[in-house]
């Protein structure tokens with residue numbers, strides 16, 4: 144491809160935010176700088192929607208040689224906790240991003256924000272209202288009907304300053320006074336009808352302690368925090384589009400010529416099928432103990448996905464694949480799972496594990512014999528090498544892989560039928576052993592020594608219909624396997640008027656299997672290592688509960704998307 148063609152190719156694939164940024168760079172707006180921020184409120188753990196925003200904000204800075212701040216939007220001391228701050232830092236880092244310098248906190252700017260509020264009062268653009276929030280809200284009007292002006296709207300600057308100082312000094316109770324911007328009670332944009340910018344809240348703050356009993360509202364903190372940090376492109380989700388005139392109005396009143404001025408740009412938030420993304424509801428799942436915590440592997444939180452076995456690379460790839468849109472839409476959760484399978488297929492070693500073991504004795508295999516069979520670790524990647532798997536007279540196979548009265552199309556093991564044991568021999572089932580209640584306890588088989596995989600003999604090339612995974616009974620290691628599935632059975636669990644999202648919790652979202660047998664190479668696996676259990680799916684070592692001698696694996700995803708079939 145010629146350089147010219149390549150350039151047009153690249154230009155074509157710019158998303159709308161990149162186009163805005165390139166235009167700004169071309170016009171030397173803000174000296175051509177690109178400075179973004181990710182501004183979570185520390186009132187919950189980050190989820191996959193936040194991951195999209197993180198990849199976008201940090202990704203834009205990476206593409207244009209810029210910087211990104213991590214800023215905690217901590218203006219509401221009622222719901223915020225240090226635990227959330229710590230988890231957010233960990234999650235952003237795990238996703239592979241590093242913010243510039245120390246994390247920032249909106250609460251670091253409380254003094255400056257207070258000064259700016261005073262400035263608005265001094266210039267006649269803010270006033271103290273004595274009415275209750277309920278009264279104020281009644282006077283707001285409707286989008287087609289102008290609001291009613293507050294009786295306190297035309298207070299003198301002196302009186303406003305005095306009242307605001309007393310609000311700050313703690314002379315009033317919660318809700319007794321409020322500071323409002325003086326804009327336009329008839330504006331077609333409801334957010335411009337004298338919005339509340341400061342409220343009284345006698346509540347200790349996780350960083351400023353009891354220094355403040357008045358706190359700025361989101362709209363009176365966000366744009367100014369961007370401005371203080373010299374953010375150039377303030378990327379946020381669509382619901383803030385209607386707040387943009389207020390964002391600009393406030394900056395117009397505070398802006399100093401010659402400084403960097405941020406622009407707010409909105410994109411569509413990520414919605415995923417079969418997934419709940421509201422922090423309030425996720426908190427409810429945790430509090431009601433419907434999951435084991437924020438990092439339960441069924442949660443759409445970054446820490447949950449991580450514990451489930453998602454790789455950071457697959458999440459970044461997913462964010463890139465779905466791109467940014469200007470209109471709300473719903474992405475099929477299968478797209479996320481596809482991105483994960485794609486990554487794990489290339490990177491995860493193949494191993495053998497039997498989740499529901501059935502003992503199988505190869506009667507013509509000498510009792511004192513054992514051999515080590517060489518198996519490749521990943522057919523997709525030769526550099527991952529091979530390993531030795533012990534093979535002996537007694538092995539375990541999957542209980543499901545045997546059927547006594549097998550239908551014609553059952554290509555696994557059945558009485559008098561043959562199968563190949565993966566990377567080993569062809570065996571034939573000769574006898575089924577049962578206990579007194581008729582449960583199958585053991586299979587007796589014979590093997591054909593000439594059929595060893597890869598031995599090159601004619602017999603080894605013989606085709607049989609089924610190939611089973613197995614582990615040597617003598618060498619296998621015990622493990623617990625937690626088989627996770629989607630948490631909700633409905634595509635849009637919170638999209639039903641007559642039903643609660645909790646009505647759609649999948650009763651089979653977790654099955655704990657305690658008696659699994661895994662191959663001996665897994666003895667010393669590190670937490671979070673990821674594997675393909677052959678024929679079963681992708682699994683990872685649980686980062687919290689797995690210990691040497693007490694292995695715990697989580698099923699990340701099955702090999703194929705079994706849901707698309709179920710629901711079509």
Ligand code: ATP
Nearest residue numbers: 182183184192193195196379380412413414420422
């Ligand atoms: P809430 O308003 O309930 O606290 P939130 O999801 O808006 O929840 P924030 O902590 O304010 O939480 O979000 C931080 C950043 O992540 C914001 O810029 C927000 O726009 C973005 N974000 C949140 N949810 C999504 C989503 N589903 N898709 C994309 N970006 C999101």
Ligand code: MG
Nearest residue numbers: 182183184216
């Ligand atoms: Mg928010």
